[in-house]
Amino acid sequence: xxxxxxxxxxxxxxxxxxxxxxxxxxxxxxxxxxxxxxxxxxxxxxxxxxxxxxxxxxxxxxxxxxxxxxxxxxxxxxxxxxxxxxxxxxxxxxxxxxxxxxxxxxxxxxx
Amino acid sequence: xxxxxxxxxxxxxxxxxxxxxxxxxxxxxxxxxxxxxxxxxxxxxxxxxxxxxxxxxxxxxxxxxxxxxxxxxxxxxxxxxxxxxxxxxxxxxxxxxxxxxxxxxxxxxxxxxxx
Numbered sequence: 001x002x003x004x005x006x007x008x009x010x011x012x013x014x015x016x017x018x019x020x021x022x023x024x025x026x027x028x029x030x031x032x033x034x035x036x037x038x039x040x041x042x043x044x045x046x047x048x049x050x051x052x053x054x055x056x057x058x059x060x061x062x063x064x065x066x067x068x069x070x071x072x073x074x075x076x077x078x079x080x081x082x083x084x085x086x087x088x089x090x091x092x093x094x095x096x097x098x099x100x101x102x103x104x105x106x107x108x109x110x111x
Numbered sequence: 112x113x114x115x116x117x118x119x120x121x122x123x124x125x126x127x128x129x130x131x132x133x134x135x136x137x138x139x140x141x142x143x144x145x146x147x148x149x150x151x152x153x154x155x156x157x158x159x160x161x162x163x164x165x166x167x168x169x170x171x172x173x174x175x176x177x178x179x180x181x182x183x184x185x186x187x188x189x190x191x192x193x194x195x196x197x198x199x200x201x202x203x204x205x206x207x208x209x210x211x212x213x214x215x216x217x218x219x220x221x222x223x224x225x226x
Contacts, residue, residue: 004154033213040120042218043155043200058213090154100145100214102154 002027006091006103012111013078013085021076021106023091030095032074036060037088037105046089049074078108086110114138115203117217125225130188132220134201137182141203145214146175146186149198158199159186191224198222 004025013019023032034046045058049068063082068074074093078085086109094100116135124130134144142163147155161168161175161184168175174187188195201217 006154035216040218042117043202043216045213045215048213088152092154100157102147102156104154105152107152 004091004093004101004103006089006106008106009104011106011108013108014111016080018077018079019108021078021089021091021108023074023076023103024072025074025093025101026072027093027095027101028071029093029101030071031093032068033092033094034058034064034066034074034076035090035092037090043090046076112137113218114141115201115215115217117199117201117220119220120218121221121223123223123225124191126193127190130186130191130195130222130224132186132188132199132201132222134184134186134217135182136184136203138203138205138215139182140205141215143204144175144177144184145202145204146173147200147202147216148195149200149219155200188222191222193224193226196222196224 007022031050033048035043044060046064047066049055052071055066055068065077089106091103114137145160146158148158149155159170159173159175161177166177177184198219198221200219202214204214
């Protein structure tokens with residue numbers, strides 16, 4: 001059963017700590033994306049990757065880092081440089097535009 | 112600068128009536144448009160799309176209209192059902208025929224369908 005899996009569903013981070021959000025897909029999609037959702041802000045693109053070992057900054061990349069060592073995996077690290085990390089994070093993958101599939105999201109909270 | 116705008120944060124309609132969700136865009140390079148539906152604490156799911164070479168696309172109860180000259184699109188849901196209650200995101204992309212799959216999303220409209 002193909003899909004895209006994000007883990008964990010809920011994550012708590014202390015001030016000054018780096019955390020990594022996992023995103024795995026078994027859809028054989030080439031492109032993967034990370035979006036952030038804040039109340040009243042819609043979905044904003046953090047990073048995206050169209051092929052393995054290559055990724056591009058989105059609109060709000062500051063304070064985040066990614067890697068794309070495998071086609072199936074696109075982890076997102078929220079670093080201590082991200083001043084307002086509390087948000088709902090969504091990972092997506094696509095083969096073509098109409099194949100844009102989202103994961104179920106990770107809720108990150110700073111404590 | 113918001114390139115995709117959904118100016119109505121919320122919309123409330125009665126069950127059985129028509130729901131009309133609106134979206135405006137500013138980037139004239141956008142040539143492919145999509146609507147996504149999102150329930151709380153879940154990822155968005157694809158609903159319907161339209162290419163700029165068309166002005167209408169229909170799928171069951173859902174129809175999307177595109178007015179390129181006005182840079183405006185709308186999603187019509189007829190008839191509306193309580194299960195349609197969700198946040199609807201409009202999204203757009205440039206270069207749909209090539210390798211650019213990056214989507215720009217609006218802020219979303221919360222649709223509430225009352226029984």
